[in-house]
Amino acid sequence: MTAIEVQPDKDPKTRPERSVTTGGTILRLLGLVVFTAFSLFFIYLLLSDGYWPLALLIGVITILINYIFLSPNAYPMRWMSPGLAFMLLISVYPIAYTIYISFTNYGTGHLLPKAQVIDILESRNYLPEASGTLNYTVFRNDTTGEYALWLVGPEGNTFFATVGDEFTAEEIGAGALDEDSVPTSIPGWTRLKKAETVRNITAISANSFGLEETAVQVTGRLGQAARLEQRFVYDPEQDAIIDKRDNIIYFADMTTGFFTAKDGSKLNPGFQVTVGLKNYQRFLTDPTFRGPLLLIFAWTVVFALLSVLFSFALGLMIAVVFGRNMPGQRIIKSLLIIPFAVPQVITLLVWRGMMNPLQGVIPRMLQEIFNMPVGWPPFFSDPIWVKVALIIINVWLAYPYFMLITSGALQAIPTDMYEAADIDGASPWQAFRGLTLPLLLVAVGPLLISSFTVNFNSFNVIYLFNSGGPPMVGTATAAGHSDILISYVYKLAFGSSTQQLGYASAITIVIFLMMIVVTLFQFRRMGTWEELENA
Amino acid sequence: MTTSVDTVERKAAQSTPGWRHSKKARFRINLAIKYVVAAIVLTFSLFPILWTISASLNPTSSVSGQTLIPNPATLDHYRTILNEPFGLWMWNSFYIASISSILVGIITLMSAYAFSRFRWVGRSQLLLLILLIQVFPAILAMVALFSILQQIGTYVPRLGLNTHGGLILIYMGGAMGINVWLMKGFFDSVPREIDESGKVDGASDWQIFWRLLFPLVRPILVVSMILTFFGTYSDYLMPRVMITSASKYTLMLGLYNFIGDNYSQDWGPFAAGAVLGAIPMVAVYLLLQDYIVGGLTAGSVKG
Numbered sequence: 001m002t003a004i005e006v007q008p009d010k011d012p013k014t015r016p017e018r019s020v021t022t023g024g025t026i027l028r029l030l031g032l033v034v035f036t037a038f039s040l041f042f043i044y045l046l047l048s049d050g051y052w053p054l055a056l057l058i059g060v061i062t063i064l065i066n067y068i069f070l071s072p073n074a075y076p077m078r079w080m081s082p083g084l085a086f087m088l089l090i091s092v093y094p095i096a097y098t099i100y101i102s103f104t105n106y107g108t109g110h111l112l113p114k115a116q117v118i119d120i121l122e123s124r125n126y127l128p129e130a131s132g133t134l135n136y137t138v139f140r141n142d143t144t145g146e147y148a149l150w151l152v153g154p155e156g157n158t159f160f161a162t163v164g165d166e167f168t169a170e171e172i173g174a175g176a177l178d179e180d181s182v183p184t185s186i187p188g189w190t191r192l193k194k195a196e197t198v199r200n201i202t203a204i205s206a207n208s209f210g211l212e213e214t215a216v217q218v219t220g221r222l223g224q225a226a227r228l229e230q231r232f233v234y235d236p237e238q239d240a241i242i243d244k245r246d247n248i249i250y251f252a253d254m255t256t257g258f259f260t261a262k263d264g265s266k267l268n269p270g271f272q273v274t275v276g277l278k279n280y281q282r283f284l285t286d287p288t289f290r291g292p293l294l295l296i297f298a299w300t301v302v303f304a305l306l307s308v309l310f311s312f313a314l315g316l317m318i319a320v321v322f323g324r325n326m327p328g329q330r331i332i333k334s335l336l337i338i339p340f341a342v343p344q345v346i347t348l349l350v351w352r353g354m355m356n357p358l359q360g361v362i363p364r365m366l367q368e369i370f371n372m373p374v375g376w377p378p379f380f381s382d383p384i385w386v387k388v389a390l391i392i393i394n395v396w397l398a399y400p401y402f403m404l405i406t407s408g409a410l411q412a413i414p415t416d417m418y419e420a421a422d423i424d425g426a427s428p429w430q431a432f433r434g435l436t437l438p439l440l441l442v443a444v445g446p447l448l449i450s451s452f453t454v455n456f457n458s459f460n461v462i463y464l465f466n467s468g469g470p471p472m473v474g475t476a477t478a479a480g481h482s483d484i485l486i487s488y489v490y491k492l493a494f495g496s497s498t499q500q501l502g503y504a505s506a507i508t509i510v511i512f513l514m515m516i517v518v519t520l521f522q523f524r525r526m527g528t529w530e531e532l533e534n535a
Numbered sequence: 536m537t538t539s540v541d542t543v544e545r546k547a548a549q550s551t552p553g554w555r556h557s558k559k560a561r562f563r564i565n566l567a568i569k570y571v572v573a574a575i576v577l578t579f580s581l582f583p584i585l586w587t588i589s590a591s592l593n594p595t596s597s598v599s600g601q602t603l604i605p606n607p608a609t610l611d612h613y614r615t616i617l618n619e620p621f622g623l624w625m626w627n628s629f630y631i632a633s634i635s636s637i638l639v640g641i642i643t644l645m646s647a648y649a650f651s652r653f654r655w656v657g658r659s660q661l662l663l664l665i666l667l668i669q670v671f672p673a674i675l676a677m678v679a680l681f682s683i684l685q686q687i688g689t690y691v692p693r694l695g696l697n698t699h700g701g702l703i704l705i706y707m708g709g710a711m712g713i714n715v716w717l718m719k720g721f722f723d724s725v726p727r728e729i730d731e732s733g734k735v736d737g738a739s740d741w742q743i744f745w746r747l748l749f750p751l752v753r754p755i756l757v758v759s760m761i762l763t764f765f766g767t768y769s770d771y772l773m774p775r776v777m778i779t780s781a782s783k784y785t786l787m788l789g790l791y792n793f794i795g796d797n798y799s800q801d802w803g804p805f806a807a808g809a810v811l812g813a814i815p816m817v818a819v820y821l822l823l824q825d826y827i828v829g830g831l832t833a834g835s836v837k838g
Contacts, residue, residue: 024739042690051686076653080646083711089683090708091668094676101678318576321569332573334821336580341820342813343769345787350587350809353798359599361586396579404828457672460771464791490674501678508675515670523663 032069036062057093061085095512102505103274108498110257110270117271118234118241121259125208125228126245127217136218136225137182138197138204139189147200148189149209149225151216152181160186161210198222232267241267279506288476293488293507295472299387300484304455307394308448314395315402316440319410320432333403340400348464351393355379355465381470383481390482394461398451402444409443410436449522453515462487477503485511587806596803612807616793621808623782624789628768631699631785635706636763642710643718644756648744650715651722652730662719665711677776680705684777697779705777706767714759721755722748758826765816786812 039062046055068074068081077084104110112120136149139160148162158181160167160174174183185191197204201218208215208228218225233242241250241259250259250267257273258266283289318336322329339347354360357375367376379389413436421431441448462468468480468487477500478491485507492504585603591612592605650662681696684704688695694704725748733743771787778784784792790812794805820827 045690046686049686049689054683054686073655076649076655076658079649079653080642080711083642083646083715086642086704086708087665087668087711090680090705091671091676091711093683094679095668095671097679098671098675101675314576317572321572326566326569332577334824335577337820337824338584338817339580341765341817342584342809343765343787343816345769345771345791346809346813347583349791349794349805350583353598353794353802353805354583354586356598356798359597359798361598361601364599396583400580408828453670459674464771486672486674489672493675493678501675505675508672511672512670515672516667519667519670523666 028069032066036066053093053097057089061088064088098505098508101501102279102509103276104272104502105257105270105275105278106272106501106505107503108500109268110272112269112271114252114271114273117269120269121232121241121267122230122234124231125215126231127219127226128229128245133219133221134216134225134227135180135223136216137180137223138192138200139186140192142188142190147204147207147209149216149218150182150186150191151225156181159210161216163207163209164212166210194222275502279503280510282503283507286476289503292472292475292477292479295481296479296483296485296488299482300456303387303390303394303484304452306391307398307455308452310391310395311398311451312402312406312444312448314399315404316406318399318403319406320436333407336403337400339396340404344397344460345464347397348393348460351389351396352465355389357381380466383470386466386470386482390461390465393465394455394458397461398455401451405444405447406440409440412443413439446522446525449518453518456484456515457486457511458484459486459490463490587809590803590806591810593803596800598798598802601802612803613811615804616808616811619789619793619804619808620782620784621789621811624784624786625812627699627783628786631702631706632764632768635703635767636760638703638707639710639714639763640756640760642707643714643759644749644752645744646711646715647718647722648748650719652727652740662716665715666713669712673772677772681776696777697783699783702773702777702785705773706763706770714763718752718755718759721752725751754826758823761819761823761827768816 039058043055043058043062046052046058065081065085068077068084133154135152139148139150140146141148146163148160150158150160152158158169158177160169160172169177169183172189173187175185177183182191192200201222205218208217209225210216215228216225217228229244231243231245233244234240235242238249239252241252242248243250248261248265250261250265253260254273255275256266256270257275258270260266283293318333322332354362357363357377357379360379363375363377363379366372367374370376377385379385417435418431421435426434462482462484466480466482468483468491470481472479472481478495479488480491483491489504489507489511492500492507586601589603589605590598590601592608592610593601594605594607594609594611595601596612596615650658684694684696684701687704688698688701692698693700695701729747729751730743733747738746769787770785771791774785774788775791778788781789781792790805790808793808794801
């Protein structure tokens with residue numbers, strides 16, 4: 001503190017405050033203009049590609065930054081403007097997005113908004129039967145190997161169709177025509193013989209030749225091709241899709257998110273619709289969803305509570321036992337920190353290997369001690385054993401942290417309080433219970449709570465060890481006996497072949513609300529505590 | 536746990552009344568018990584670590600054939616893992632974590648300064664908001680983050696999906712977090728008289744921040760940056776979702792994909808990679824132990 005030197009301005013006549021401010025103001029405004037110009041350009045790009053949520057978000061950020069840098073009232077927030085911008089983009093926006101998704105049916109089969117689904121459906125073509133067939137001859141490009149068709153229409157008109165483009169005979173410099181009106185040679189292309197065409201028919205028929213709107217495909221009859229026609233047409237008036245091939249009308253159903261025909265058949269893919277509170281109702285009322293969710297919730301709470309309790313107890317014990325004047329305690333504590341310093345992913349994968357029932361060292365040792373067969377204990381396949389293993393691993397991961405913070409907190413307790421207790425004839429245990437523990441809990445209480453919230457969502461531990469397994473039987477969605485809420489959410493959202501992002505979002509929001517309640521409770525406590533200190 | 540130890544100690548003392556008065560003897564028994572406890576705890580804590588080191592030196596590369604004492608010890612697994620793009624993964628993790636921690640450090644430091652030194656409407660609400668945003672379970676945020684990177688990547692390819700720039704961008708979004716609280720607390724402990732003295736001499740806020748306060752808060756900045764570095768270095772979920780090409784893997788993603796489920800074949804080389812990947816972090820932890828512990832406990836022990 002003594003090292004601080006305020007360097008006075010060299011020239012006492014100038015008022016540094018002013019000069020800095022005006023120079024700063026110009027720079028600030030210039031920077032603001034450049035920033036705003038860039039973001040407006042970016043917003044324009046985003047909008048032209050239809051990414052309007054992100055465009056909106058960047059717009060909000062730009063307005064906010066402008067306000068912060070122009071309004072004197074917002075001066076302090078200038079210091080945190082980059083942080084706020086990134087927070088809005090990376091943290092707040094995903095939360096808002098998740099809330100929105102939780103009210104929709106977003107998931108497999110309903111991944112896109114309605115307009116895009118219509119686009120997809122309208123881009124589907126079909127090959128009309130026997131409507132104005134064209135005779136084709138296949139050519140192959142000498143360098144790229146791609147195919148092209150020489151086509152002869154019913155009226156004898158001819159053209160050359162590559163994938164994505166059409167040419168006349170002159171444009172490609174075609175040679176003389178034979179009796180079928182097919183050029184004997186085209187520069188750069190080789191004419192395929194019938195046999196060769198037959199051999200490659202699968203590859204050839206996978207292509208659409210010519211311009212996209214009037215694309216030509218080869219038909220089932222050799223040598224005959226036809227123009228594709230658009231199969232589905234959207235009719236805005238009826239809000240329906242008309243299937244021109246089968247002459248069926250599919251009406252948009254805004255509750256299920258499908259175009260549905262009278263007979264109940266649906267067009268795939270479906271589209272995104274808002275479903276209100278359905279996702280939330282589902283886990284409250286539907287037994288096939290509620291059943292596993294209740295089990296998972298119970299285990300999540302047990303897992304988080306026991307992890308915190310055991311790690312705290314173990315950390316505290318070590319801090320107390322090795323606390324004072326024990327020779328070598330520093331080295332011991334340093335060694336005990338090592339598990340905490342190794343990246344979690346590594347240690348979890350190591351534990352996974354060590355606990356492997358068939359090969360791992362821990363089951364092998366236990367088998368020897370308890371004289372049990374190979375495969376025991378079933379750390380991966382038994383619902384109870386996997387939970388035991390997870391709590392052991394999690395305690396192993398977390399207790400060095402509690403050892404550190406309780407050691408620190410213990411040192412902060414004044415020694416004269418212990419002397420007073422000693423004079424009063426208190427036993428060490430009484431001193432611990434009556435003095436150490438209460439003071440300690442005041443100090444580390446908030447950390448216990450935040451540790452609980454961390455464990456409540458410790459995805460890595462659950463997922464890397466056994467992916468939440470073993471699986472539960474007879475549930476509506478994939479769920480495992482050792483799944484906690486967050487790993488269950490992961491499975492719902494990304495884990496299996498059917499993604500249920502709407503339902504997963506609803507559970508996420510519920511977890512979020514619970515965490516907010518816990519954190520606010522903790523904040524209250526800290527708040528009052530601070531007030532007491534300041535008084 | 537504490538209960539049992541204490542009871543044991545007391546029982547030991549009570550059962551031999553003659554020793555009760557001999558302080559020296561009691562101290563020795565206590566000490567002996569403490570060392571026994573230490574041995575047990577050390578075994579629990581260090582066994583997985585030692586087992587990994589042993590696996591990396593064992594001649595077998597399978598989980599099942601491994602013995603605690605490698606016989607004979609060999610460096611083969613280190614050669615195997617170094618033949619993988621292991622060095623590349625490690626370098627990727629290193630520079631992503633370095634850049635992230637520097638940028639996050641700057642953002643955090645300036646924000647904490649403002650929170651500590653200025654008062655404005657909405658200040659405490661903003662502090663609380665930062666705390667609450669932190670507890671959002673990040674798994675589903677992946678969906679939104681994925682689309683953000685995809686869209687940004689359309690125009691700025693270096694910040695898109697499957698880029699390190701995109702990954703760093705996401706890490707910067709987490710800058711306004713618990714670290715701001717940590718640093719704000721530290722700023723609060725620096726007396727305001729220092730600011731006042733600067734103001735008297737006509738220094739601007741920036742000068743006060745940079746010349747007067749920054750040197751004082753540098754230790755906590757270092758701690759916070761190290762913690763951020765470790766956090767990003769050990770992160771696995773973000774890279775897994777955002778990074779697809781093997782040449783861009785981070786160390787954790789690379790190691791995870793390397794071991795897969797092949798504990799019977801790749802265990803030895805994996806252990807070698809684990810040891811190499813963990814050494815820098817463990818070394819920094821042990822060297823800067825006191826600083827880091829100070830940072831971790833700042834929330835608990837006030838003042």
